Amino acid sequence: MGLKESLAKLSMITIKRGELLFKEGVPSNGAMFFLFEGQLDIYKHIEGKHTRMRSILPGEFFGEMAIINNSPRSASIVVVSENAKLGIINRGTFVKMGQESPEFLFLLLKRVIERLYETDSKIRAIKKKDDDGEKITSKENTSEETSPEDASNEEEPSEGEDGSVSEAPIE
Template sequence: MGLKESLAKLSMINIKRGEVLFKEGVPSNGAMFFLFEGQLDIYKQIDGKHTKLRSILPGEFFGEMAIINNSPRAASIVVVSESAKLGIINRTTFVQMSQESPEFLFLLLKKVIERLYETDGKIRAIKRKQDEDSMISKSLPSLSNDGASASNEESLGQVPLNTFTDDAQSIGE
């Protein structure tokens, strides 16, 4: 059986715009996902702000660390399209897909490596920008109260911490 056939057998969930699939640091339920429809954004807490790292588009797997080592979620995932259709891959399904479709493991490993490089570069750029902004505000104290901070946060894709409150319902957890 090929990868397409394996994906067609997945349990599906539909979630709406603004819903949090899972939050960074929350224990995982051992499931990863495949996005069939919609768009999701990935946020990571960096220096007290939830910073958008990238978007997840249809055809992508994500949440694989939950399958591999059952670690807490490394980032928060939020639906940004009207709705999103996701396939749930638990450990049993993961093993079965791996055995039935070796291409699945190759594609997954390739994607994970690409994401590691991409995320590392993005985090380094954000920190570099924050360091530059900090140095500028220290050398020009009269500019620190003119609202530049808020516009810098927006340009970095940052949102306040209260966007992901502790009482927000997580889907799939």
């Protein structure tokens, strides 16, 4: 069985714009996800600010740390499209997918390593920008250029209407 067949068998959830799938630091439910439709944004708490790290687009896996070591969520995920349709991958499903489709494990490992480099680079750029900003507090910076990192500081993702934050339900 190939990767496409494995993905077609996943349990699905749909969440709406503005909803948090999970929040940074909250214990995980041991599940990772595959995004079929929609767009999600990843936020991380860096230097006292909630910073948008990147978007998750259809065809991407995410949340794999919950499968590997059941650690608390390392970032917050919020839906930015009208709806998002996600496939749920628990530990048992993950193991089965790896056995049935070794390409799944290779693709996942490759993408995790790429994201690690991207995230590390972005965090370094944010910290450097903050350090540079502290050094220039009394000077005007007339030659400042805008980079993708400059646009990354955004407001904290919103919580539910009742103020609660919880992971999306898993069936």
